[in-house]
Amino acid sequence: MSDHGEPVRLSEPRVDIRSPFGRLALTHVLSLAGDALVAMSLAGSLFFDVDPSEARWKIGAYLLFTMAPFALVGPLIGPAMDRAKGGHRAVLVGSAVGRAVVAFLMIGSVSGDSLLLFPEAFVMLVLAKTYQVAKAAIVPTVVDSDAGLVEANSKLQLISGLAGFAAGIPGGLLLLVIGPSAVVFLAALAFGAAVIAALRVPATTIAAEPAGDQEKAELRSAGVLSAASAMGTLRAVVGFVTFLLAFALRGGEKVAELGTGLGRVAGAVPSGTELSPGDAIAPPGGTPAWHFGVIVALSVAGGLVGAAVAPFVRRAIREELLLLGSLGLGVVAGLSGALMAGLSGQAMLAFFIAIAASAGKQAFDAVVQRDAPDANRGRSFARFESRFQVAWVLGAFIPVVVPLPTRIGGWFVALLTLAAAVFFAIGMKAVGRGEAPPRLPTARQVGRQVRTKVESRRSRRSATADRGGSADAGGGAPS
Template sequence: MINIPFLRLVRVHALAAAGDAMITVALAGSLFFSIDPSAARLRVTLYLLLTMAPFAVVGPLIGPALDRFRGGRRPMVFAINGGRAFVAFLMISNMDSLLLFPLAFAMLVLQKSYGVAKASMVPLILSKEEQFVGGNARLALVGSVCGFIGAGPALLANLLGGSSWTVGLAMVVYILAALSSLSLPQGRIAPEPIGDEEAGQLSGVGIRKAASATGTLRGIVGFITFLAAFALRGGADDVNLSGVGKAFGAGVRHALQGDVASDASPAWKLGLVAAALVSGFLVGSLLAPKLRDRFREEVIIAAALVALFLVGLLAAWGGGFGSTLLLALGVGMTASAGKLSFDSIVQRDAEDANHGRAFAVFETRFQIFWVLGALIPVVIPMPARVGFILIAIAAAAATVFFWVRRTPIQEGRSGPATGPAHQPQRA
């Protein structure tokens, strides 16, 4: 049977994702690629620290606001998308002024707020726990695809009329998203502050370990993004990525000696790495629901960590540009599958919690993991192979912490919301 409310949420999310892609295209020239590679590290470090600020706002404010907003989730989603349209309108005439920076900051806050609001809608629309991963996966897939689709007209508008046209197009899309959100169900209201039962559910061992593993995967996403960016763009630490097929020992030796290239790699190579990462997110979004039909979410997260460990070792062994693409694809797949599984664990094991507040807290932590992971290759110049080895080590350590120290209760069941009827279908 078709779930009409969920299809309406998918429509809202598709429009919101397309608008986000258009804003990204409009702002692309003002961020990383406008910075001279030889003097980039300090300015990129400051930018990364700034990206944590929206989550500092989202964490303590947006979650409780979602739970206490009069009328439920629907008017909150409408208000967020309407706010994004208004900020985009203000950005049209300020793309070349200093006012662009606080406006871009406000857009970041609203984008992250929407992500929290969207995630909190899923358990209200999909009542069965086995639907959570599938629902989250469909939303992630739709968001990625519509991001690609939205980038097309955004690039055309940017070519014809500049960044102001692109932001104007995004404003129109956000207005459509706001109007579409009026068809969403209201959702429940939780005016009371967090109670002991909710706090106990969210601080359970299973959720805490899943959050740690998912945070590690999110940190690796940030790490490889900026490791590849500096390695391929050149500057003071141009890393030679040649040498596919070298023995692992030789690869480590050359990496530690700091092989450098004489010329920076072309920008399209970094574009391919970004495309591989996004493709990995898409594949992970498709695989997670199918894996969930056979395995518990905890097994999926552990398998993602082990797979990333193996891919990291393989990339360090090869050391070439092809290995970089392979690792980016693997990071995207495992991070996507892990995040979707974590969302399902929270929605399943903390079913009595206020999910708007819960997802705000966890998204805050995960973004901090992303920034910390990204800061490492920015602050500490390193050859690509060293970074690949660090990814493998991080994945291995996270696997040990998450899986080996599991309690007997966790081994016997996947969570308090999982009844006996579900056990025969899942490993």
Template sequence: MVTRRKRESLENGGLPPVSPFQRLSRTHSLMVAGETAMTLALADSLFLSISPDAARTKVILFLAVSMAPFAIVAPFVGPLVDRMRGGQRMVVLLVAVLRALVLIGMARELDSLTLFPLAFASLVLAKTYSIAKSSLVPSTVASSDGLVEANSKLGQVAGITGFVVVVPIALLQLISSQAALGFGVLAFIAAALNAYRLPKVVVASTPPDDLETEELHSTTVVAAANAMRVLRGVVGFMFFHLAFWLRREIAGTAWFGLAIGLSGMATLGANFVGPFMRKKMRVETMLLVSLVSVGLVGVGAAWYGRITGGILLAAVVNAAAAIGRLAFEATVQSGAPDANRGRAFSRFETQNQMAWVAGGLLPVIFTPAGWMGFAIVGVIGAAGAIMYVRADGTVIGSRGGRATSQEHQSR
């Protein structure tokens, strides 16, 4: 062990060895930097300049197609990757390399309709990375008690990275969109290099046993998982609702950029506040507050009916989803103590990504008016809160979510 640490120290320039979580944090930060570069570069491209009516059919098609990898492929390929030594690490590395190649393709096709399939290929890769990251986090922390804190820190890293890189990327964007995309290519290549040095771990060497299956299908875990899917579905709904509705308004692209920026700030704030909330209240209360907040602000934004109300709602929705995720992870941690964390969170994240895509399809297909979309979000939030309470989602936990559920206490 001493020899190994000395070798790692020498490889790191004499500094203390980099922990697996630090390596994953660096990889995640670089992936976020690449994502930010792509987002800003597309702002002046055909992707956002094409008329909403012309874009709608393409968005519907590619959103529907993007569900296929998660609905069909993931249930079969996921378990195989989990059983491979370094399988999810390989997925992260491949995603980073492929995203760099996609950005190179985008730089060549900024004024072509080919940009649409490239953009949605990038979307599928981003969702794939999110699932792989969820399965890797448990293997980078010393104990299960640090899992929620680790995910909160990754959320903070993502938010801080976004704000740090947005200025240099914006300056490159003034030169050309290709320059901004070049920044993204370098970020994804650096992410791939960092991913290569992630530990080669086996996420799940054996299939789930009866106890794991029973715990993951307990009332509390299922109720929390459904609540989380509602929140992620609403996030997808708001993203595409604002994208199409604001395009029909004056300075639509600028307002949409403001909505994305404030949503990022809200998510960052939620990831900082979430751990403190968890110390002060039960995790089921955190989930319930998240759903109720979405319901109340959604109804308020519908009544107000203006652009600023919609932007505020987008920020609240993203913050609620971040708070809800921390509460959900704590619920799984306490309600399913014998489950394989990597496999469980990978499966749940797959379901959440499908909820995001399904939520995004609705406003693209039905194109509701601005206030109507906000009202729909309010109704979904309120309905989600009612269903969560009626499903006995509040039976677990004490402060901090460390108590087990009634089902476990009765054993």
């Protein structure tokens, strides 16, 4: 419940923009519309004209940079924002102001092909993901009950997807008639409107007191941690697929329409042409620009489908089964990308992963609200969202530093989500028996084990050296 006005009833399909939830929804629509317009402006600029092989090291460095805010948000900045009245609303406003300023700076960069476009684009990425963390904390404060959380997040997902489509119409016209500078100018106006909308979001306190022992125990329970691990895998896969397809569409691999053998028979590849290892699976050729639009459209559509279907599926099956099904859909997505060539494989990979991630998020939210009834929702969702954003960046980092064809990337997605599904299913069975589920060792545990082994070896070597020295001394003594 919000501190301002009546609680929002989410059983109705419409959203009242005068209500606390409606104000947040309007902010979300404008923010996501601005993000969509920025992405569209980049599609017609230097950002997608640069040689992918030359851009990889820059993108990798910026991705590492994007992890810093989320590493700080959880343990340091997060608790302070939780206890400050309007702390997370201030982040909403600040992220919108920052993106509006950066969008105005990008007008000159996209029109003049300036290399400043790269850092500006990734500052946009950082601000957009910081906004997602703050939004996740505020949602529980603007609904009438915990039961409305999944429906609220579903509505936000749906309206944000519709906002992306709606922004794409004027954005596409401006891109064709004027150019990318006009599109990013429209994005700046959208972010400016988001600032005004964010100022009207209720200035509630997310968590007046630090997390108590009971809240910490609930959030660290086996069910919540297993679900968080599964959701983190899905978010990492989204980051991986995003940059895998981005490099594929920008010439990171050849268009796989004909196999080399068939191409030679058909005359598409001259018999005297020497082919590189990358050409052995597809003939030379660039990727048409409209492929980008198809994949973006299917990604948005997949997110809408997942958000619309998840609440209905949840009524028929348990939350864990919905999350497990999302991982299974990730396997289907990976196999589609691995077995289907060219645009069809890339499109199906993007579409099914978007459905899986969207539905999986609804399932995870439901697990937290069920298994951690005494936990502060805003605080817990913000912290989990911070971790998921780090997982996204780590997943995106892989195809940036390791060039991969779409098909190889598809196999990676299929194997990773299959392993996560098996691990989650085993954990579910263990929790059902009242046992602790198996868990992979953390980085701290691995480091501790390594240090213990190193110190043990040093101790044994020191003891051996001492015994050898004593023996030498005894042998050298006069009889």
